[in-house]
Amino acid sequence: FLNKQNHEKRSQQPPRLGETIPYVSNIWQYMTNNRLFMTRVRQILKDTPIAQCQLGPMNTYLVTGNSNVSLIFRSSFTSEPWILRILENAGGYTSTDMAHYYADGSGATSRPRRGPSELLPPEKRIWHTSHRMHDDTLIHARPINAFATSFQGFFAQELEAFPADEWVENIQIFSFLKSNMTAAATRAVVGPRIMDQNPDFIDAFWQYEKTPATLAFGLPPWINRRAVRIRDRFGAMCREWYELADRDFDWTGPDRQADWEPNFGSQVSKGLALWAKSFAFSSQSIGGAFALLLSGLHSNVIPICGWVMFELLQNPELYLAVKEEISEAEITNQASKVYFDHQKLTSLPLLQSVFTEVMRLHVSVLITRTSTENITIAGYTLPKGSIVQAPTEVAHLDESTWGKPGHPASEFWGYRHVKEIETTDETGNVVNKLEFFMSGKTGSFFPYGGGISICAGRFIANAEVLLAVSMLISRFDIEFVEWVKLDGSFSERAAIDDIRYANAVAKPPDRDMKVRWRRLW
């Protein structure tokens, strides 16, 4: 009987998210009212761990549940079709350069996938070499430490533009972060020249920042002409910067090994340029690759940082507790300058808990994979080539995983990911201290995705968020004044996620927080 039931389930189809106008309603709602779309997705996934959904021309399977989500991070799934869409539509790569990707079916792992490309020499395997380049320039300790040092230096310069010991009025936190973190992190990664060459660089970036998700997953570029124009404008800034940087750089000189130098910036940027050159990419595609790198760098970190600041400033008790905790990571160097040990910051339990909570509530992305073989999920057998999506928002808001008495999963609670443990201090006294805990939640918390395609910039992102927040709250006295709309006019309500961002990973706030502040040091 059980066998018969299982067989019936395998030949059945999972329930379907309804549409009033076939092929149109879901994709339209997804792009224009993502909040409502996700509410419907959450609703259907309450009753079933897998549901079908027509998103424009694509039939997708939406999945939830720890084991189902973990399954799509395994090697029977690939994210390559999605990356192709991003590179082609959002990066604006040329068709000649895209041809390298289409011709290489060997995948990103060291062992090539079986098929016609499996005999390609390792240096011609574009997916694999790109992955290795990310490992070398974004994952290893050296580039992360180098980023933490240079970001801290540049962000400190931004902060020191404010007079010490004087109250400054009318600071809009999110708008401040958008300008000043963008400036500091851009200099840290690609050096100062791109901003010197383009006085409107920051504006052009924040125009561009909205386009990658729309161009990659929404309307095709030939309809979405405005987004294409914005992409091409920012891409041109990156291309022109790259052409000059490459012309002036001595690739055989000592700066090739420097952690940071003013021409190309960091090893992240030199690694990307060298890798692209090794495939003889055009400057247009290299410009697009840098535009996407800068988008990865700023578009998620800065909204997340904004939300952390908003939450702390709304909760004075939590603010003070975090302020006290981060003092443990302060170091005074020989020049008597105070700076932060970024590794220490990532081990502070309360700060980690607040950061995790903000990522849980404000990262919203459909992690998308295509199956490379027939696969059974939640009892349904899906054919090879099926598109499977795991919405972070469903897993991240699941009441049974995250809810605590008095603290529903939908609400921010800074202490959600810490527990108090008894321990003994250096003098042998029993003391209580907080410990961060988060184990066993791979399929319930995946703001950085998972498997081989997991976000390559996650360690840099962690360092940047924690450093920026720590620098702000340790160096300033900050007082909340009022909520304002993004144009600076008064708002009666607090910020919520900006509805205009669909599948944009970190959702920015739709309101800003006006504060006054005084720099202490």
Ligand code: HEM
């Ligand atoms: C809070 C900040 C960030 C979040 C939430 C985030 C999230 C993500 C997500 C969800 C993916 C797709 C993963 C998947 O499909 O499994 C991704 C990919 C990626 N991210 Fe991030 N990201 C952040 C910051 C960054 C930064 C700072 C950089 C670069 C410096 C970066 C570079 C990348 C790259 C290169 C990939 C593609 C990885 C691959 O396909 O191999 N990200 N990110």
